[in-house]
Amino acid sequence: MKRAITFVLFLAALAAASYFRFSDLALRPMHHDEANQAVKFGALLEKGEYTYDKNDHHGPVLYYATLPAAKGTGRVRFVDVDETLLRTVPAVFGVAVILLLLMFGVGLQPEAQAVAALLIAVSPAMTYYSRFYIQEMVFVFFVLGFLISLWRYILRPDGGWYVVAGIFAGLMAATKETSVIVFAAAALGLVAVVIREKFFNRNANMPVKRRIFAGHIAAMAIVAAAVAAIFFSSFGRHPEGIKDAVTALNVYVERGSFTPGFHAHPFFFYLGRLTASIHGGLVWTELFVLLLGLAGMVFVFVPHRDNESMVNLDPLPVHRSLGVFLVVYTIAATLAYSFIPYKTPWNMVAFYLGWLILAGIGAISIFRRAETVLLRGVVILVLAAGLGHLAWQSRLANFRYPADPRNPYVYAQTSPDFLKLVRRIDSLAAVHQDGRDLPIKVLAGPYEQWPLPWYLRDYQNVGYWTDTAAAGDIGKDPLVVASAENVESVRQKLGDRFVAENYGLRPEVLITLFVPPDLWNEFMKSAGGKH
């Protein structure tokens, strides 16, 4: 009966996760980071070209993971790729994270796995960034795979799990440079387990007593390096990528710690967003997860009066050493990410994953400590309400406010208004004699240019300049898109005869489209004056 309930809960988690991750993936306008990644993938798709850029874009795994998705659906041209296809890739990894929980085996009991799965499935942070074509959810999948493999290795050092851990570590490194934070936090977790079992739990027949072999760790590192090298070298076509990947660490340390620019945020940036965000009439919180996670952390260290080897009698639904490992990893990663000045909200999922698993442990621990049927009923009701609230917030975050700056998971997001600019350009091209070959000049700095290159990927004559003077003659009837800095100089060149329209690029950032009067008149006539 218990197994059946657990199985049903796990299936429910997979169903909820799939709903939140795969529904309406094209709803949110492309974030400039997504557009950037997409264009990078486009080069790989059409020309087979990928060169690791140590200054930007992170590692290559995301692009190579997208390749089978595109080719499997018969898309060989970048223009045929759309938002849904791209975002399906992180969404698949977002669901796979839940399946990966099963790899914990007996170390994390099925009930705790099921509750953790449900929490991961409906957590707004996890759902939102599973729908984002950036590296985060791919990275989180590899992080979990690495942590579980490491645990399985501790449990059985002669089982070959160090190779699996090495593969996951290599994939992590080839996905995001911030993998070094996870490696450091996991190493601390490992040390904590060793200390616990060597010095505080000497009498127990615990796995670490069987020794962690230095040779295994070395082999793990070699496997990780080999896997990462394969990706960074573009499968051998660009060997310099390996060297660049090593030197990239300097770039990311410099940026993360000393020159974070407008991504500099205070220590509580991540935890604050998760705890409560009240803005513009909307209230968001994942405090439920944090509190359950804290409970899980406490219960891991609450001693059980029975012999620890009798795991089934212990209300803690996790092997204590694994519990310690998860607690130390989660705290260390949370602190590390919080201390680094450079912060973007999606970075938090790498440590928030630990909180979610510990929340599953905390929930089952509380349930088992409730000794009466009434109390257990109350615990179940509270858990159901908490999960329901998270799911409701996920619905708002992903489907009603996916691009709204009041949504705490939204960060420098392209406004929906920007899509009106894209539609306007499409409508103008439809009535222009050159169609999608009509010349378009974009006069804007790099931050105002994106995500236009993604949306205008089907246009053959689009040029990008950072200022008006460099763009040459702009008066010969092309469409001109200008950022605020360039509007005045464009007007001086074009005069007042062009129709100027403003569109929101991001909150408080407008971009202006200049349309020649004859093209505008043609456009107004084309749809009976209704657009």
Add this chain to the structure above:
Amino acid sequence: MKRLVAFPAVAVIFLFLVPAVSSPSPQDTEKEELKIQLPKPMFVGTPRNIKTANLETVTGKSRGPFLVPKGTRLLSAKKTVTSSDMQPVIGDLSFVVDNEKSGEDGYFVELGPGPQWVMIDLGQTASLSAILVWHYHSQARVYRDVVVQVSDNPDFKNNVMTIFNNDNDNTLGLGAGKDKEYIETNEGRLIDPKGARGRYLRLYSNGNTSNDMNHYVEVDVYGILR
């Protein structure tokens, strides 16, 4: 001789002209300054990167006095408000006419994405003197396709007068407008209805430059019941 004739003539003309220039005209004497209570500003100065073409610039200066016919009073307070979105997720439709203009949270109603309208029933036909609209003024943003119409009947099928329209491409299908777009501020948008008469007011919008939603902090309709 010519000079002697010319002098009295100029003097007579001067006597007629001076009062016309230095004292209010009969039309002005029937007017008074509209007293508007403004909420406190939520942002200062011209926002970065939002000063562009076809958009009224935020000058940071006061709008200056606006004259309305004597006897003008606020007609919209506590009147019935209906909308194309009768179940707003945030706030209540009554917020539109509750005389609370604060830009802080809890003072605005949020209507769904895309084109939406609110309609105020003044209770009886009035001659309108001024309309002030605050969509959302805690962040610099532009609301799209703002159209304000007055009518005698609630279905707005006939006898409809459009008194403001910046829907330049006729997205809403109410006709292309020539008014400029504007940035929301604590001063609200003052619309001169030029004495238009009607009982019902409809205000349209179509999302804004920050998000898809439509918001109203307050709509003040001033006029004279006749």
